Amino acid sequence: MKNKRLGVNIDHVATIRNARNEIYPSPLKAALLAQKSGADSITVHLREDRRHIRDNDLKAIRRKLKIPVNLEMAPTNEMLKIATKFKPEFACIVPEKRKEVTTEGGLNIKRKEKILYKLIKVLKKSKIRVSLFIEPRIKDIKHSYILGADCVELHTGHFCDLLNKRKNISNSYLKLKRSANFAKKLGLEVHAGHGLTYKSAYIISRINDISEFNIGHFIVAESIFIGLKKTIKKFKKIINK
Numbered sequence: 001m002k003n004k005r006l007g008v009n010i011d012h013v014a015t016i017r018n019a020r021n022e023i024y025p026s027p028l029k030a031a032l033l034a035q036k037s038g039a040d041s042i043t044v045h046l047r048e049d050r051r052h053i054r055d056n057d058l059k060a061i062r063r064k065l066k067i068p069v070n071l072e073m074a075p076t077n078e079m080l081k082i083a084t085k086f087k088p089e090f091a092c093i094v095p096e097k098r099k100e101v102t103t104e105g106g107l108n109i110k111r112k113e114k115i116l117y118k119l120i121k122v123l124k125k126s127k128i129r130v131s132l133f134i135e136p137r138i139k140d141i142k143h144s145y146i147l148g149a150d151c152v153e154l155h156t157g158h159f160c161d162l163l164n165k166r167k168n169i170s171n172s173y174l175k176l177k178r179s180a181n182f183a184k185k186l187g188l189e190v191h192a193g194h195g196l197t198y199k200s201a202y203i204i205s206r207i208n209d210i211s212e213f214n215i216g217h218f219i220v221a222e223s224i225f226i227g228l229k230k231t232i233k234k235f236k237k238i239i240n241k
Helices: 011-019 027-036 055-064 077-086 113-125 138-147 157-164 170-185 198-204 217-226 228-239
Strands: 005-009 041-045 069-073 090-093 129-134 151-155 189-193 212-215
Touching (some): 005 189, 005 217, 011 027, 011 217, 055 069, 069 077, 090 113, 090 151, 129 138, 138 151, 151 170, 157 198, 170 189, 170 198
Parallel strands (some): 005 041, 041 069, 069 090, 189 212
């Protein structure tokens, strides 16, 4: 079995910087340290309101990094233009609401079908691999496949919430497992992300069909206490036990 990859999301390094409108801490510096510490890719979410990562951050990270960059982007023409300009290796299309604190769930593929079809077609023409951030539902995986996505990223938020509240996780885990298996059979690469901690990542890493974990908030938070390098190395070890 291949080692599972770890994508490190550095958005909340920028959140700390922007809280005081300073020039530090540097998202680029965090990305370079993550790369040196064993991260397999770097994820940045360029939100429409630029609440954390900004255009110049993306530009600098794209220019300096040697490992793949995964751009999380809303399904809009503005973000499509930015993606095709900077050409990250991956683009993960995510739902976005101005008032949300964080991404609240997977894409409503049926409602966004027309724009998603356009985005996927243009991104793939630009040699950018496309992932759709979805709920672990068979119908959403089918739609992702029909639209031409290369990958799906399963939203793990519900599972993590149940685990954190010490509630029964059996059904939620089974949904993730079945969804990952179904997606893999269709030829889609399967990623997982949102709300993951050491414990939840370890449990979900038992699902063989998931090849990549994208983790950000917990990594940045844990880094306050043990540093970014140790946190990344610990996660790499946990997901590949």
